[in-house]
Amino acid sequence: MDQTQLQAPDVYGRTFQMDEQTLGVIATRLEARGRHPFFLRVIDEYMGELSLTAGESVLDIGCGTGVAARAIARRPDMHGPITAIDISEHLVKAGRRLAEEEGLGDRIDFRVGDAHGLGLPEGGFDVVVMHTLISHVADPAAVLAEGKRLLRPGTGRMVVFDGDYASLTLATDAADGGEATDRAVQRGIIAQPRVMRAMPRLLAEAGLGLLWSRAYVVADIGRADYCAPMITSFRVLLPKVGVMTEAEANSFADGLERASAENRFFGASNFYTYLAGRSA
């Protein structure tokens, strides 16, 4: 299986077939999210847990605009090579440009590829990072198997961070409190909303030993903060994958932004990080 066999609408899983306007909205949203203290803290915590030794290499799969790859490159303990791969050529080009603008152009090798089969040499990386990739792929087990194949036997470690998007909720004034719109959002932007709950089993089945995990709850109460760029992106992304009309998406986003302006917003999701090792 490859990404072209994705069953769900998931706009982030279809970046390889999206138009420039949609990819521009996605890039803006990813960059805004990447600057949020929550994301910076998550990356800092898993990178700290990895305790990199000098020269260890990192592969960021599903890098988007390179939010994680650039944060990793900025770390004082990161001296080895960084490779960043995404299925979208547009996002890879944006990532390369942003890295150059930040003076990190020579630290990160950006490439285009499908996580189900990257065609890179076996055992070539010390660390594989999947930062909000696994919830968007056609076949999570195949992607984990490919990540494991690329890890150095014995010492290679994999980081899988993502939202438990089955828990993602945005309260609305509708009679159902937002249940129907929650389902539409999950269908529209997430192919695998429960995959992070299956991760202990999927890692074990892939032959990866669980080393460490961490749970997070992001909850915007009163004002939309972490959720704000996501809500802006809904106006374009939800109609694009056909889970709402343009009018429905605008009215949904208007309602959430009004709730935030009036300090009565509620939006939340759980997130998890898993760190696993390739022993053989």
Ligand SMILES: C[S@@+](CC[C@H](N)C(=O)[O-])C[C@H]1O[C@@H](n2cnc3c(N)ncnc32)[C@H](O)[C@@H]1O
């Ligand atoms: C939610 S974005 C996360 C991007 C980035 N890691 C971040 O956190 O800002 C998911 C990314 O996965 C990429 N993607 C989806 N399916 C992929 C696949 N099969 N192989 C490689 N990249 C993929 C998308 O193009 C998108 O950039």
